[in-house]
Amino acid sequence: MPFEKLFSPIKIRDLELKNRVVMSAMGTHESAESEDGKGVTDKLIAYHVARAKGGCGLNTIEVTSIDAASAPRGFLSIAEDKYIPGLRNLNDAVHAAGGKTCVQLWQGGLAVASDQTVQVLVPNDMPVSAEYTIPGITEERLYSIIDAFQTAAKRAVEAGFDCLEFHCAHNYLPHSMLSGGLNHRTDGWGGSFENRKKFPLACIRAIRESMPEGMPLLMRIGCHDDMLKGGLTLEDVIAFCKDAKEAGVDILNISRGNIVTDATIYEVAPVDIPKGFNVEDAARIRKETGMLTMPCGRINTPEYAEQILQEDKADLIVMARAQLADPDFCNKAQEGRLNDIRYCIGCNQGCYDYFVASLYDPNVKHITCMRNPALLEEEAWALKQTHTPKKVMVIGGGIAGIEAALDLKKTGNEPVIFEKENSLGGQFVLAGAAPGKSDFGYAAAKAAANVTDQGIEVHLNTEVTPGMIEEMHPDAVIISAGSVPIVPDIKGSGNEIVIKSHTLLEGREISGKTAVVIGGGLVGFECAEYLADKGIQADILEMKHEVLTELGQLRKIASQSSLAKLPITVHTDTVCKAIEGNKVIAQKEGKEISLQADLVIMAVGTKSTETTALQEVCQKLGIPAYLVGDAKKAPGMALNAIHDAYHTVLEINQ
Ligand SMILES: Cc1cc2nc3c(=O)[nH]c(=O)nc-3n(C[C@H](O)[C@H](O)[C@H](O)COP(=O)(O)O)c2cc1C
Ligand code: SF4
Incomplete structure (x- = not known):
């Protein structure tokens, strides 16, 4: 046993x-x-x-x-x-x-x-x-x-x-x-x-x-x-x-x-x-x-x-x-x-x-769980077998797409996942790359393995086109295509030393001693921790007065205390103005500062992946299309993406 x-x-x-x-x-x-x-x-x-x-x-x-x-x-x-x-x-x-x-x-x-x-x-x-x-x-x-x-x-x-x-x-x-x-x-x-x-x-x-x-x-x-x-x-x-x-x-x-x-x-x-x-x-x-x-x-x-x-x-x-x-x-x-x-x-x-x-907050009734939207709604939101099985195209194999596909399969539908990258898991896998956060990657890997166990059809390295939707003509489409990093319009942002946060966390080869991370949100911190783990000293630039604003109390305490032990310096109220050679020029409280950087990481946020053409073809063909998570509104919380996906499955099964 x-x-x-x-x-x-x-x-x-x-x-x-x-x-x-x-x-x-x-x-x-x-x-x-x-x-x-x-x-x-x-x-x-x-x-x-x-x-x-x-x-x-x-x-x-x-x-x-x-x-x-x-x-x-x-x-x-x-x-x-x-x-x-x-x-x-x-x-x-x-x-x-x-x-x-x-x-x-x-x-x-x-x-x-x-x-x-x-x-x-x-x-x-x-x-x-x-x-x-x-x-x-x-x-x-x-x-x-x-x-x-x-x-x-x-x-x-x-x-x-x-x-x-x-x-x-x-x-x-x-x-x-x-x-x-x-x-x-x-x-x-x-x-x-x-x-x-x-x-x-x-x-x-x-x-x-x-x-x-x-x-x-x-x-x-x-x-x-x-x-x-x-x-x-x-x-x-x-x-x-x-x-x-x-x-x-x-x-x-x-x-x-x-x-x-x-x-x-x-x-x-x-x-x-x-x-x-x-x-x-x-x-x-x-x-x-x-x-x-x-x-x-x-x-x-x-x-x-x-x-x-x-x-x-x-x-x-x-x-x-x-x-x-x-x-x-x-x-x-x-x-x-x-x-x-x-x-x-x-x-x-x-x-x-x-x-x-x-x-x-009177609008928050009780606890919930990022991974389990039905927590404390066990009866009202229970997943039930569908009487009308549907073929559902799931566009985007991040955690929300995976969980939607698993729930659809469990309830008797036929989901097919399309993912433009070469593996499933999306941002959970990226978050899991930061030191000490492997639970995210582990959960994503297990969920992806379950997709295989359940015999769900998956197409990796596949960017869905309107023509593919026309050809497949599914009964419903879930668009969980996530978001893409924003590259701000800063002089020098196209330079060779500038890389996007996602690219860094995906494991891109890097070298150097110093880095500047532009953006003091969670992803910026994860990048700085990732760099510190590789022996690279990082400066984080954040234009707001506070960093990590999207984190709750306990994760914030943890992140800040881990920062104190790492070669990471945070600059709040600081706006990046230009990247010139190996220097990042920024403005802090009216004064110009210059920071040495072998690498510059862009972590200023994300915007929804462009999916208008996919939505339009669904509309033309009369196929219900459901936007979930970051594809609907970015940047969003992973909790909202997973909960969106769950409610979409409930709706499809109605
Ligand atoms: C939403 C929430 C409420 C909690 N309330 C209590 C409580 O009523 N009494 C208590 O002793 N611990 C409480 N805890 C702590 C848990 O009992 C548990 O010790 C903690 O979550 C660590 O265990 P875990 O890592 O297995 O979750 C709470 C934890 C959570 C997440
Ligand atoms: S820590 Fe996250 S995944 Fe774990 S129970 Fe809480 S909300 Fe759910």
Whole structure:
């Protein structure tokens, strides 16, 4: 059997899990659609059922507030009895689908501040402006939170959860009380490590008291603090976990990060952070505490998950976003359908970025996924077999075209892909060429291999002409022809040393010591990183005041911190005026600057590939033509291109 360890069962107290794959808690913001903004909805149930049907061993339900006064809207709550029926429905549905459930019991500390109507609880006074200081939590309130954990655990048992998780990570109140980097109290709950341990240990004991003997208790905890002076070390965490074990914790869910520093990046680590970055620390904690342990963080292939287990570094594996991207991840892996998995690429575009946006933008309802447009729309947007199979010409074999073709094939149509380059994958392959971003290339390669597996007809090195559409006369045409780089009208832009970003990332032979990259967007950065990797020092010129404007918070932090370590200099508010020999002349805040360059890379953006003639012939022949992604509007986000393609397939199948 492939992935023997990953798909072997495990018994913890009385709970039997069919495999070692755990979907850790992920806030979806879907509860905002419920009556009071904190309850279970049908969509949330369908989302969890899809993952249970897809073979997940344990579904953890997202952060769930245990205390009514500090329970924010848009997050689930278990702080009152009225939430029990909804949670029970969720449990019943997941159980009926063959899954098991865990709920993450949560007091959100500072993080609940997105809802200004609820109480923010922090260990000590925290000035947030000249006028306002968040008061430190009183002792009385600490006791009430301990009680709230106990009552919430009782409700969770009543609602039918198979196990419970105590959230003691990510800057929430229990972690904040435990960490010397966050807890500066001078009473009996602060100061020494012994004092700081008291609150989380009291919460654990309170939860345990409400649980049946045979039910396991998990604890999510960071392996150590980052960027917090006086924060928890790995040794502190090991010592605390030993006490937590005595207090009743069975399984450690090892995470990392806090929301008050750039270490927030480790909570939902983007592609820029190495895969499995918590694995070694988790293995050490496991060894020293003798506790069942599961690491989390960028473990997104079954091969890697199996390897961690084979190397005896963990007992279970958290695979969270992997299962957002593909609800059938486990079944596909277990059946050896590896090319068919839609791999999470760590872009954070649909999940984390949408989550943050959902807190402030009423138009963003819930999280989504770049690779899985049907996330949290599992029923309404399900792909169904078509009753009227169609021959569909897919023009452009980038990731959006590939996924459209795969979905068309899966639903009974006959797609044919035409790609003008000599391979499939488009911009995903280019993005994957930048150092540390190989997940993009891997996902594209797997999807392309799946095209072959599914027997989809592909024509490479083929630029579609109107005549070809006339000749083939398909039932529909998807134009996913992407975009082409813009070459700005700058004196010297035609010089030999000037190359386009795409050409560079495609692997063109280069030499020299210095380069100037014109354009400080993501592609410009990827080019600069690519050059740095080849030992070429790069200056990035950006006319705007800011760089990387298209990136979400976490990828931006990652890119900027990787920049600081590389021979790359960023010049904002800087306009390139001319390229003269090996010099780039630019204007920065009214002054002229001159930069030495053996190479100049144009990364100023893209425009849609010209497809008017193709659209016109479709119109003339009465063939429905659908423009998707960059071919419709450039430059665009990959998420939009893939989502466009998905909705086009739904429309074609109607
Ligand atoms: C949209 C989103 C919401 C999340 N919400 C939670 C949460 O409610 N509780 C939690 O402990 N971690 C949360 N996380 C972190 C995940 O549980 C997980 O630890 C993280 O995504 C890293 O694992 P992965 O690389 O397998 O995705 C969230 C992650 C995402 C993407
Ligand atoms: S949006 Fe990106 S990071 Fe998030 S689950 Fe999907 S592929 Fe992974």
